[in-house]
Amino acid sequence: MMEYQTYPPHRDLSSIIKCYWTLEVETSENNGKQIIVPDGCIEMAFLLGDGIKRFTSDDRYVIQPSAMVIGQITKPFAIEPLGYVNTFAVRFYPYGFSAIHSIGMEKLKDKETDLFELFGTRISTELSKQIREANDTKERIHIIENFLLDQFKEKSNQERVVQMAFDTLNKSQGSASIRSIGKLDSSKIRDLERKFLKQVGVSPKQLGKIIRLQTALRLMLDENDKTLTQIAYDSDYYDQSHFIKDFKQVTGLNPSDLFGDKSFLLSTIFYKKE
Structure with missing residues (x-):
């Protein structure tokens, strides 16, 4: 069981x-x-x-x-x-x-x-x-x-900028650039990056990469008749090689291993239930 x-x-x-x-x-x-x-x-x-x-x-x-x-x-x-x-x-x-x-x-x-x-x-x-x-x-x-x-401590309005930035990244499936989040200037971008490291643990760019990879994984699980190229484009990757590079970076394996490798079993269960 x-x-x-x-x-x-x-x-x-x-x-x-x-x-x-x-x-x-x-x-x-x-x-x-x-x-x-x-x-x-x-x-x-x-x-x-x-x-x-x-x-x-x-x-x-x-x-x-x-x-x-x-x-x-x-x-x-x-x-x-x-x-x-x-x-x-x-x-x-x-x-x-x-x-x-x-x-x-x-x-x-x-x-x-x-x-x-x-x-x-x-x-x-x-x-x-x-x-x-x-x-x-x-x-x-x-x-x-x-x-x-x-x-639980209620966060100040200033600190909620991280939550708003996450919401923007999430709605764009991870493809929004940090500069486009709230139309920030250079000093505010650096401040947001510091807040992200403190409150999230990774940079906005890294979190966007993870969200985009999530999108691709769910497409692979839900629409497994699609090619990797189609999935890459539907997930806003520049091309298939970009998708494969990101996938290998965070898993150590190729996307094609997802269904044939039992080491991905738990991850596929987690993602299917989201």
Whole structure:
């Protein structure tokens, strides 16, 4: 059994949280190493099963903490379950986690950070215990929402420029240039880039690349009769080679490997459910 489900957030958190999600995979259904394709979001995850290792090279890995925050992913991110998978997680919008924590999001990029490093041992231990001992997903959502609502700080109008820039990038499927976002001059562009690194963890250009890649991936999954050239143009890539270059940069593989390589199985499940 492999079951992935998403759940909507509380209305008071819907501006910063995209969804909650759960993933359950029986040991017999594990498909070895999995490549997680970037989606531009930051995740807070609780591993309730047998644990997961993340590869730092072809043959080296770290064991992921049982309660962690995964920052922006900008390069191949390969994981492998140690057995039974049972995960409960919060998927924040790119700027969302900065609303509950003051750390610069660029410090979380391309890695997992143990919850105790961000919220302290007492708070993270108690939260993890409550999540683990909860009876079901509904109770876990109630627990995490109480925690997040306590942490949530209303952002100033000035800081909302990052959210507006993200909305522009998202509507353009990642193709909008930073200069076109709000018709900014050079000094304001530099200020927006600094805010992006602080609140999102990557630059507007990097996030736009990830959003555009998302668009292409969904087209590949939903309209698999299209050629790579058609998908590249429909996703606003200059040409097919540009698309292939971006895809290899963040996954380490060619787009044509998506359907034939079992290491993409989790990513295709995640994207089909969006």
